[in-house]
Amino acid sequence: xxxxxxxxxxxxxxxxxxxxxxxxxxxxxxxxxxxxxxxxxxxxxxxxxxxxxxxxxxxxxxxxxxxxxxxxxxxxxxxxxxxxxxxxxxxxxxxxxxxxxxxxxxxxxxx
Amino acid sequence: xxxxxxxxxxxxxxxxxxxxxxxxxxxxxxxxxxxxxxxxxxxxxxxxxxxxxxxxxxxxxxxxxxxxxxxxxxxxxxxxxxxxxxxxxxxxxxxxxxxxxxxxxxxxxxxxx
Numbered sequence: 001x002x003x004x005x006x007x008x009x010x011x012x013x014x015x016x017x018x019x020x021x022x023x024x025x026x027x028x029x030x031x032x033x034x035x036x037x038x039x040x041x042x043x044x045x046x047x048x049x050x051x052x053x054x055x056x057x058x059x060x061x062x063x064x065x066x067x068x069x070x071x072x073x074x075x076x077x078x079x080x081x082x083x084x085x086x087x088x089x090x091x092x093x094x095x096x097x098x099x100x101x102x103x104x105x106x107x108x109x110x111x
Numbered sequence: 112x113x114x115x116x117x118x119x120x121x122x123x124x125x126x127x128x129x130x131x132x133x134x135x136x137x138x139x140x141x142x143x144x145x146x147x148x149x150x151x152x153x154x155x156x157x158x159x160x161x162x163x164x165x166x167x168x169x170x171x172x173x174x175x176x177x178x179x180x181x182x183x184x185x186x187x188x189x190x191x192x193x194x195x196x197x198x199x200x201x202x203x204x205x206x207x208x209x210x211x212x213x214x215x216x217x218x219x220x221x222x223x224x
Contacts (some may be wrong), residue, residue, distance in 0.1 A: 004217060010135075012177075024187075033192040033211055033212070035212075035214075041128055041216065042200065042214050042216035042217050043200065043217075045211050045212070045213065045214075048210070048211050049147075056211060091154075091155065093155075094211075095210055099145065099157050099160060099204075100212055102154050102156070103154060
């Protein structure tokens with residue numbers, strides 16, 4: 001979507017490997033979110049950033065998941081020791097005053 | 112906590128049929144309500160929104176009215192087209208919940224010519 005670039009668009013990784021997913025938003029939005037969309041499921045909230053801090057990381061499913069944001073801009077979501085159940089589309093969004101703008105997502109497949 | 116419940120799909124309609132996708136929510140106070148749409152192969156995009164009770168959001172022939180009394184935000188369209196085939200997500204957002212969007216599970220709509 002306009003204003004949010006995610007990379008890579010597709011990632012296939014072997015079980016047990018670590019992966020990093022990147023979100024590069026346009027400047028000027030302090031709020032940034034990560035969501036996960038699993039096959040046949042809705043969108044699951046993972047973590048929310050306000051600037052560089054994460055006041056709500058309640059959606060991270062396990063301690064294998066972590067995220068950071070630097071310079072109030074780029075964010076990376078890291079998954080360590082990937083498992084097959086981590087396969088999903090990972091979406092990044094930036095927050096406007098009343099709505100959120102989503103990137104195209106990274107499709108992660110763990111084989 | 113906040114939650115959104117929407118009707119399960121898939122919904123299959125013929126072109127020009129009337130569409131209703133039900134959505135109800137649970138939240139305290141007055142959240143903002145949204146419908147997002149995900150067309151095949153594309154990212155999630157906002158379809159319409161309503162920020163206070165009795166507001167009607169509308170876009171591309173779709174409408175939804177914020178009903179506080181029934182905690183609902185049902186999506187309607189009078190005459191669907193094949194190009195409306197997509198997955199539709201109802202969502203709410205509340206400032207006190209850190210501004211995050213809480214989504215329903217999505218409803219897949221397929222429109223036959």
